[in-house]
Amino acid sequence: MLENRSCESCLVFARSCQEETKWAYMYNGKRPLELADSDGCCRGNKLSKLYDSSNDDNNTDTSSPQDSRDLVLPDSRYQSYGDIKQSDSASGLDSSIIHHHPIGLDETDLNNRSDDDRLSDSVEDSAKEQSEDDDDDNSFSDPPEDEEEEDGCRIHAGNGSSDLDALIEPCGRDNSINCLIRCSRSDYGSIASLNRNFRSLVRSGEIYKYRRQNGVVEHWVYVSCRLLQWEAFDPFRHRWMNLPRMPPNECFTFSDKESLAVGTELLVFGKEVTSQVIYRYSILTNSWTLGTSMNDPRCLFGSASLGEIAILAGGCDSQGNILSSAEMYDSETQKWETLPRMTKPRKMCSGVFMDKKFYVIGGIGGVGKDARVLTCGEEYDLETRKWTEIPNMSPGRSGAAGDAEMPVPAGAPPLVAVVNNELYAADHADMDVKKYDKERKSWLTVGRLPERAVSMNGWGLAFRACGDRLIVIGGPRAFGEGFIELNSWAPSEGPPQWNLLDRKQSGNFVYNCAVMGC
Structure with a gap:
């Protein structure tokens, strides 16, 4: 059990999205970069195939293949209000740019933007900037040969499991949900903007059913x-x-x-x-x-x-x-x-x-x-x-x-x-x-x-x-x-x-x- 602590992998998403540093999800089919400890060592946790496949048609990246890098998950230390344990400073969230909406979604985004354009401008700018910096190093690779397209979603050839069920794939769907239900409601807008799967989980209300079943209430x-x-x-x-x-x-x-x-x-x-x-x-x-x-x-x-x-x-x-x-x-x-x-x-x-x-x-x-x-x-x-x-x-x-x-x-x-x-x-x-x-x-x-x-x-x-x-x-x-x-x-x-x-x-x-x- 996570004992009311936000899962570290969830915080990678929110942190990278808010700080506009290294990516913690896949964007336009590109692979995630490596986040290292202060001593330069990686913990070996990997995160893959978290992206909105609707953007695949527009992907024109021609970088040569290279092994995907490991994601390091930061420590999580929180203080609590009620049943939700969290701290802006500990999680690395910049509280000044968190969406102030009853589920964390920005009202303008809800009214004026389509579902496939929900990623924030800051994330998009960060993606372009990172791509330019890393082109010479061939940091991104095309999808491996053992992956194929099916209904607009990438799947591993031979396993028949689409990323619609993956969420945080190495953790599995159940562990992924266990992480997400312990995030604050204020962060669900940022989480929903990561990809189609997270957005569906939040906006359908399914995430709140899981919270209620697990006794997580805010x-x-x-x-x-x-x-x-x-x-x-x-x-x-x-x-x-x-x-x-x-x-x-x-x-x-x-x-x-x-x-x-x-x-x-x-x-x-x-x-x-x-x-x-x-x-x-x-x-x-x-x-x-x-x-x-x-x-x-x-x-x-x-x-x-x-x-x-x-x-x-x-x-x-x-x-x-x-x-x-x-x-x-x-x-x-x-x-x-x-x-x-x-x-x-x-x-x-x-x-x-x-x-x-x-x-x-x-x-x-x-x-x-x-x-x-x-x-x-x-x-x-x-x-x-x-x-x-x-x-x-x-x-x-x-x-x-x-x-x-x-x-x-x-x-x-x-x-x-x-x-x-x-x-x-x-x-x-x-x-x-x-x-x-x-x-x-x-x-x-x-x-x-x-x-x-x-x-x-x-x-x-x-x-x-x-x-x-x-x-x-x-x-x-x-x-x-x-x-x-x-x-x-x-x-x-x-x-x-x-x-x-x-x-x-x-x-x-x-x-x-x-x-x-x-």
Whole structure:
């Protein structure tokens, strides 16, 4: 096992591509050069036939044959954020020229360049320069006689194995993927530009399936502080990336919206003139499309995701009727499945996954004069497909005598999040952080929220789990102070000591926030 360390061979690609030095892949059919240790010795690792065969027709190199040289793989030493262990300085990456795109792909490249022209200009210039320097030394050779063309891809004669399955050929496909899944999502744009095989692995989303299967997860924060505009934040490299602007729709723009990240998608729920609508952002295409409608369209629901699935429960329909129905979304198939109904209808509730079960917490039940705050929660077991009511699960109300005695507040749904299967809540009124005691079914105050994490009755403040940390996103309400702060705390490290991740000029009201782990 690689134990969460990026494979050395992966770093050769990114390093050579960014530093514009020696090649670490094949370009226009040319063979790779040698990279040596500081003492001039080679380690003997070889890398071959990593190239985009679509360029073969344009290859006019007439260099005389010469043995291919060995590639030396550099040492890898990294520091970690969450489950991804990496360091720009150790890997040799120039952080100033890494593509700042939610999967590392440059937005201009995505929109304006064809698949066969994705290699960066810097790599192409480096290739021309290197070719001129080495012509006299016959550094490159034509393909060996034991290789032949088949469907535009080179194969070894007699083995029938095309480079579409090779990736990093000496390592084999499985080991190659083991290397790639441990690279940061920020590097996937550079990796995808190396050749057709890597590009297909990244842009098809296959690489994220392998990451999920191997328990490799990297969490990015998606936040909207302006109407129709979303930004992604990479907590490991402390970088912001602008998402494409959402499609303009006047009714949708000014309606209340809810968001949810599941798999490699960001779902935003809102209203059109006569119905609810879902917009779906994919990190694979860097674009917005209309999402699949729910079986029972709703708003003001509780929701949470676990890998590629998400559950939505409760809420109200377009006529304002409070719902007890629930459904599950599969981001792989983009389909909704109706689940059994909850024991009680509720809206303005929150949802979390904990211990591989889905929980809906708090909310408002009843209609008109019978409306009341629900202090109970409900647990949905995905195996038995049954709901179980849990008393006193709403934070801040655990000592209440009963649901009927609670007045309906004007505040936001409960601000709750789960880290390491422990449930936490942000008490916006007292600026406290609370933890849920599963055995006693009660809430305990464990510390304070960041001082600048102010809100309007809970609105405008984000409280989310981000890997093994809790994050709070908000800004001051003071006039003229247009910025937000991202603070994080790892509960495993003791009582709340908030670490400022970043401060960004922005609107200081957080409309929506979601955390995507993939």
